[in-house]
Amino acid sequence: MKEMREELGYKVSKLERLFELYASPAAIMEKIVFFTCAYSPADKVSGGGGLKEEGEDIEVVEITLEQAAAMVANGKIVDAKTLVLVQYLRDRMQAASRS
Numbered sequence: 001m002k003e004m005r006e007e008l009g010y011k012v013s014k015l016e017r018l019f020e021l022y023a024s025p026a027a028i029m030e031k032i033v034f035f036t037c038a039y040s041p042a043d044k045v046s047g048g049g050g051l052k053e054e055g056e057d058i059e060v061v062e063i064t065l066e067q068a069a070a071m072v073a074n075g076k077i078v079d080a081k082t083l084v085l086v087q088y089l090r091d092r093m094q095a096a097s098r099s
Helices: 002-008 065-073 080-098
Strands: 016-024 028-036
Touching (some): 028 080
């Protein structure tokens, strides 16, 4: 939640842990934990961008899940952890809409 506030500029009170995975288990033991949360414009507390004193310079870009999925499909998103999360959330939303 602290990172959400610092990097994205939103104050959230509840996160949902989705899953965790290793980025490259044979080479690096870095484990990534994936979360999601609900938020609204009322939760915006700053412009985000990270902490300058920590050398962060993050550009905040907000897009829809559908836009993110299209960016995965056309090769504009090539980061593996982002791709996994977008696909997971898209599958989850599609399953929820069928229920």
